[in-house]
Amino acid sequence: MLSQQHSLVRRLATRIRLNATRMVAIQGFGYLGQALSSAEVFATLFGGAVLRPGRDRFVLSAGHYVIALYAAAAEVGLLDRAELAGYGRDGALLEAIGSERTPLVDMVCGSLGQGLSAAVGFALAAHLAGEQRATFAFLSDGELEEGQVWEAAMFASHQRQRMGRLVAIIDANNSQVDGPVSAVTTLEPMADKWRAFGWQALEVDGHDIAALTQALTCDFAGAPLALIARTSCVGRLRCLPATLDAHFLKLDEPLRAALEQELTRELQSADA
């Protein structure tokens, strides 16, 4: 039963990658790497009965990942699939970087490092209202370079009794504009940093559905949870070189065709 659920989420992750590839293909460039690295996280959140839409709060701190949110939302009936074709186009509903027009999220931040603070505000509001809501904030590893993230981490830990179920999910894909995060600055040891700030920290393979599901549904109390999802911008796809810098990917026709083929095959074998 559990494995059946996991295979549905696994299929959703592949659909997210395929949708994102097609969305980016229209203009030939975009934030595809973000969708490839975070597909399992978004699939688990939205397809694994982890996040309860309309009840739990979801803050997308790294607004460039909104492509993955759109791609997931269209699959689970929260967004009209036809809207996907407009991604990043002039006048379309779905902007390339998340904005106030972005559906489905409580707060979306294109200016990085700001989302965890808003999530803390939502968590505090739920506490004040006596509401049983979980608060999820999606962050990228690169934005941990912003000091505000650590201000928020410090505050949340200090107010731990008032944070309810607060989870920061960090997509640690080791990619930022200027190259690998590790070449720009030293974030490691990432989990220890969160622990030192009074959080519980878990590190999982961010492409492992079972591990993500277990971490996101674990029974934790006493301190907010930082879930570090170790991922790759090429999302383990064989047709992409492991060294590809996919932060802002130019998708030429041969690459698009190869991605389409590999992802379609993955879906077919899942259905078989």
Added chain:
Amino acid sequence: MREPPYATVLKPYGEALTTLARTRRDILCLGADLTRQTETDLFRDAIPERFFNAGMAEANMIGIAAGLARAGHVVFVNTFGVFCTRRCFDQIAMAVAYPRLNVRLVGFMPGLSSPGGPSHQAIDDVALMRALPNMLVLEPADALEIRQAVVALADHIGPAYMRLKRGESPLIFEEAHRLQLDRAQHLTGHGKSDACLIAAGMMLPAALAAARTLQREGLGVAVLNVPVIKPLDVDTILAAAREARVIVTAENHSIIGGLGSAVAETLAGAGLGVPLRRVGIADVFAESGSREYLFSRYGLDTQAIVRTAWEALGRAGPVPRAISMPAAPGTYAPV
């Protein structure tokens, strides 16, 4: 209006907010390690469950306020004006102004009212907040306006920035005075005037004293109080400007981007060729010092307004001396 030197009220903001919050349960109060200095010790002591100290972390405080506001609260965020705006500008722009949330940023110690030197002197806060879409910018002139502003802000839809003098606030207006979030007030000198003085906040008492000084010389002087710098009450300002030979704005702020700039844009946009002079901080960083010293040294005193109007009118003879107004302890008079 009352007569100077004005009686003063201690902590009118903190009292008004605490009183209102007792019945308005949606009001929350956030601070950044300046609780007593922002008069919110009153709130903290009365309603501790709705007071949160973010510590010295303004950027995070703005984000938390945004989350709380989006969840339905009216959030008053309190710190010094300089830290409230300059330090967390992007956070305010993206997390508060853009989503049009009910966050009220309250910045104390405007302009050169801070003795702390450039690090503590908010000389560009109005310019910064005025540039943000959706943001209301407010600078009450006295304790009565502060009390009324708190009530008005609690009901206002959208974000607002209010700059407030710290400590004792003068009582300039009579009880019947009404602050409205879309109105300037033409206080004195109706009809044709030689000079129209347009002032906000701490510069209103100086403008009133300057008007009296100039009137004694036989000049017709109008005084406008502009507690709401954005949205600017263009109609009231243009109506007074059309009757005046010269306009002098007075603000405890850089002359770039604040009230003077807003009036200049209004006059130019309406095609009025009336000469405009801006009294304010002349595009410089100031220094540490007492209010009296700094206001005199940087041209924010009554005498500066008198001199500016006098010269703009091309009057012959020496500039009249501003009426001196010694203030007894517990009272307030302009420098």
